[in-house]
Amino acid sequence: MSDTLMSGNEAVAHGAWEAGAVVGVGYPGTPSTETLEAFAKLPGIRAEWAPNEKVALEVAAGVSMGGARVLVTMKHVGVNVAADPLFTLAYTGVGGGIVILAADDPGMHSSQNEQDSRNWGPFAHVPVLEPSDSSEAREMTKAAFDISERFDVPVIVRSTTRISHSKGLVSSGERVGRDVIPYVSDPAKWLMLPSNARKRRSELDKRMRALAEFAEETTLNRIEGGDTSLGVVTSGVSYNYVREVLPSASVFKVGMSFPLPASKLARFAESVDRLVVVEEADPYLKTRLRSIGLEVEGIAIPTEGELTPGLVAQAFGLDTPLLREAISGLPPRPPLMCPGCPHRGVFHALRKIRAVVTGDIGCYTLGAMPPLSAMDSCVCMGASIGMTHGMHLAGGAEGRPIVAVIGDSTFAHSGITGLAHIAYNAGTGTVLVLDNRITAMTGHQGNPMMGRTLMGEQTVEIDVEKLCEALGVTRVRVVDPHDLAATEAAIREEIAADALSVVVAQSPCALLLKERNDAYSVDDEACTACGACSKIGCPAIGLEDSGKASIDVTLCVGCADCVQVCRFDAIETTGLACDIGGA
Amino acid sequence: MDVVTVMLAGVGGQGTILAADVLAKVAVAQGLDVKLSEVHGMAQRGGAVDTVVRFGEKVYSPLTDPGRADHLVAFETIEAARRLQYLRPGGRLLVNSRVIQPLPVLIGVAEMPEELEARLDSEGAIFVDAEALACEAGSPKSANVVLLGALSTGLDFTEEAWREIISSRVPPKTVDVNLRAFELGRAACVEGECYG
Numbered sequence: 072m073s074d075t076l077m078s079g080n081e082a083v084a085h086g087a088w089e090a091g092a093v094v095g096v097g098y099p100g101t102p103s104t105e106t107l108e109a110f111a112k113l114p115g116i117r118a119e120w121a122p123n124e125k126v127a128l129e130v131a132a133g134v135s136m137g138g139a140r141v142l143v144t145m146k147h148v149g150v151n152v153a154a155d156p157l158f159t160l161a162y163t164g165v166g167g168g169i170v171i172l173a174a175d176d177p178g179m180h181s182s183q184n185e186q187d188s189r190n191w192g193p194f195a196h197v198p199v200l201e202p203s204d205s206s207e208a209r210e211m212t213k214a215a216f217d218i219s220e221r222f223d224v225p226v227i228v229r230s231t232t233r234i235s236h237s238k239g240l241v242s243s244g245e246r247v248g249r250d251v252i253p254y255v256s257d258p259a260k261w262l263m264l265p266s267n268a269r270k271r272r273s274e275l276d277k278r279m280r281a282l283a284e285f286a287e288e289t290t291l292n293r294i295e296g297g298d299t300s301l302g303v304v305t306s307g308v309s310y311n312y313v314r315e316v317l318p319s320a321s322v323f324k325v326g327m328s329f330p331l332p333a334s335k336l337a338r339f340a341e342s343v344d345r346l347v348v349v350e351e352a353d354p355y356l357k358t359r360l361r362s363i364g365l366e367v368e369g370i371a372i373p374t375e376g377e378l379t380p381g382l383v384a385q386a387f388g389l390d391t392p393l394l395r396e397a398i399s400g401l402p403p404r405p406p407l408m409c410p411g412c413p414h415r416g417v418f419h420a421l422r423k424i425r426a427v428v429t430g431d432i433g434c435y436t437l438g439a440m441p442p443l444s445a446m447d448s449c450v451c452m453g454a455s456i457g458m459t460h461g462m463h464l465a466g467g468a469e470g471r472p473i474v475a476v477i478g479d480s481t482f483a484h485s486g487i488t489g490l491a492h493i494a495y496n497a498g499t500g501t502v503l504v505l506d507n508r509i510t511a512m513t514g515h516q517g518n519p520m521m522g523r524t525l526m527g528e529q530t531v532e533i534d535v536e537k538l539c540e541a542l543g544v545t546r547v548r549v550v551d552p553h554d555l556a557a558t559e560a561a562i563r564e565e566i567a568a569d570a571l572s573v574v575v576a577q578s579p580c581a582l583l584l585k586e587r588n589d590a591y592s593v594d595d596e597a598c599t600a601c602g603a604c605s606k607i608g609c610p611a612i613g614l615e616d617s618g619k620a621s622i623d624v625t626l627c628v629g630c631a632d633c634v635q636v637c638r639f640d641a642i643e644t645t646g647l648a649c650d651i652g653g654a
Numbered sequence: 655m656d657v658v659t660v661m662l663a664g665v666g667g668q669g670t671i672l673a674a675d676v677l678a679k680v681a682v683a684q685g686l687d688v689k690l691s692e693v694h695g696m697a698q699r700g701g702a703v704d705t706v707v708r709f710g711e712k713v714y715s716p717l718t719d720p721g722r723a724d725h726l727v728a729f730e731t732i733e734a735a736r737r738l739q740y741l742r743p744g745g746r747l748l749v750n751s752r753v754i755q756p757l758p759v760l761i762g763v764a765e766m767p768e769e770l771e772a773r774l775d776s777e778g779a780i781f782v783d784a785e786a787l788a789c790e791a792g793s794p795k796s797a798n799v800v801l802l803g804a805l806s807t808g809l810d811f812t813e814e815a816w817r818e819i820i821s822s823r824v825p826p827k828t829v830d831v832n833l834r835a836f837e838l839g840r841a842a843c844v845e846g847e848c849y850g
């Protein structure tokens with residue numbers, strides 16, 4: 072097959088498919104998301120979005136026990152959620168191979184923290200492979216399935232934003248048929264009672280020793296000889312920067328970052344005058360090389376944020392390029408809620424109510440940005456609900472109302488258990504579920520709240536009212552967040568009620584609307600320049616020099632949120648002002 | 655051939671990713687090695703986005719650094735200024751003369767910089783009114799392809815190579831509009847000068 076451009080994510084999907092994986096399962100999360108979406112488009116497989124990463128890995132464990140190969144995809148923080156099954160799956164090992172894509176986000180383009188997933192290797196006792204580009208992402212995913220089955224262990228393929236979201240040339244191949252291994256009951260392997268687990272623990276050490284031997288000989292780790300005055304150990308995306316900046320250096324390219332090939336590394340160290348490590352994120356390789364007694368010279372490679380070729384050049388004292396003079400005083404351009412976003416009305420109300428908002432993760436986290444500025448915390452998926460309860464336990468917030476805000480996908484991911492906690496512990500509090508019928512932030516994936524699977528089938532959707540009722544929440548109501556008055560009134564009432572309550576703000580994501588309403592415009596005579604409409608933070612609304620509002624008809628989708636906040640009836644419909652169809 | 659680095663900067667939703675993809679595929683069709691780096695997720699919600707395409711005999715890094723880009727194609731004027739330092743001295747600066755006010759400006763907590771166009775002009779910017787040309791081609795949504803047309807006059811690929819990839823990459827119903835957009839961008843922008 073000829074070379075085609077693929078992102079790292081697409082290449083992982085293709086590699087898994089070629090390796091005969093029959094199931095792909097995961098939870099969306101930047102930068103991992105497109106992997107499962109690409110896998111879903113390949114023939115002869117089944118791909119499923121799980122409600123969260125733990126469920127995804129548990130489904131994978133079942134697929135594996137049933138004898139088939141399975142790909143599991145998630146972002147770095149997803150591995151935290153899946154860590155419980157992960158650690159024990161290292162003990163049980165696999166039937167069909169399990170390969171987990173863990174996609175890290177150094178620099179936090181779209182994440183709440185930085186984590187270096189290579190650390191799961193020594194922590195969970197699972198091998199970790201680290202591709203450097205799309206081509207390797209495909210090859211290593213294939214290799215990972217073989218390693219998984221040969222050494223009876225799940226394998227992590229660790230990617231980063233610049234691997235997952237960079238495109239490069241890949242020569243993909245055909246799918247290799249692989250029969251599903253017939254199931255034979257084997258509790259000693261799969262049933263981790265302490266007595267079995269102790270035996271598997273010892274087995275695990277044996278498997279790790281075998282893997283360490285494999286690491287010495289596999290071509291995943293390779294030495295690229297060069298000038299012996301400088302030896303660089305590197306892996307992942309950093310390898311590219313080393314090759315570009317230090318073309319003549321001797322390079323040890325680590326492809327399998329756990330377990331490491333201690334002897335091969337030692338031989339390399341001996342062959343060079345200076346030994347340095349170039350890596351992004353944690354000083355993982357540096358620490359491990361030093362722990363096996365190699366003298367690694369310290370250089371100024373940042374452990375925070377993303378590495379670039381320029382930073383590598385700097386660390387080696389190479390020439391920096393001439394720069395044009397920067398243009399200063401530029402206004403920032405943060406991401407923002409889209410015109411017509413149904414989340415806007417909820418935050419408009421919360422701001423008016425002066426609520427303390429324990430928030431969560433999704434597009435609605437943008438409610439924290441000015442001018443809405445109506446969110447006080449965001450920690451991890453699902454945290455909003457537990458934190459609201461905890462605030463109440465601590466005695467409240469100086470009399471201000473406390474409200475939890477969580478999106479539909481996040482609620483299904485890990486919000487339901489939090490709600491069970493409050494109900495069970497006889498807590499009060501108000502939880503807003505922002506149900507835009509989709510997992511929007513990561514690019515519109517399905518979830519158990521919205522009635523469609525990744526394979527395109529119609530399916531059931533969670534009935535939130537009945538669910539809450541079953542959990543013991545008696546006050547549950549649904550509002551349309553584009554009805555600003557009704558939304559505010561409902562939230563006020565539920566705050567006032569001395570009981571646990573759930574308000575479901577239900578309206579589809581504005582980007583999913585097939586037909587948009589006519590755009591609005593501002594009646595210049597009626598506008599008093601009061602500025603109320605600009606306080607809802609709609610990117611379609613600007614201010615003229617006169618202080619009066621104006622609406623960009625190419626952006627306006629006609630949601631009418633602004634119409635409702637204007638006390639002077641100055642915003643009126645104009646009819647469709649611009650042909651926005653076409654390309 | 656030395657590696658050529660093109661940075662496309664714009665605002666989430668402006669079609670920078672599609673434009674970068676077309677450029678990358680044109681380079682692949684010439685038998686070159688290519689790396690393309692883009693950012694998905696949060697930033698795409700109306701935030702500042704940039705995409706880098708690098709091509710040559712052998713390309714390692716998908717990323718570039720300040721002072722290293724040969725071409726900066728800015729889909730928006732403020733973003734041209736924001737990424738200006740990435741463009742090496744002597745590099746080619748293409749700027750869509752459109753301004754999209756960021757939300758902090760719309761709500762009055764930040765100000766527009768003064769004399770931005772003049773400042774960019776002094777850096778040798780070639781301005782293109784991509785939206786106007788796109789409308790002329792038949793749809794304002796083809797502005798990204800107008801800019802590719804403008805970019806194409808500074809690169810060594812044949813017009814035919816571009817047309818082929820554009821035709822295969824845009825929705826079938828919009829092929830004609832996009833090819834017209836490409837031509838208009840190309841015509842508006844001969845090397846060093848611009849009649850947009």
Ligand SMILES: Cc1ncc(C[n+]2csc(CCOP(=O)(O)OP(=O)(O)O)c2C)c(N)n1
Pocket residue numbers: 098099100101124146148149152183432433434435452477478479480481482505507509510511512513
């Ligand atoms: C453990 C974990 N997995 C995945 C993500 C990535 N992620 C961030 S927000 C989000 C879902 C948002 O969907 P939803 O709650 O429906 O809100 P919306 O974006 O639709 O407003 C996901 C998957 C994450 N931050 N943490």
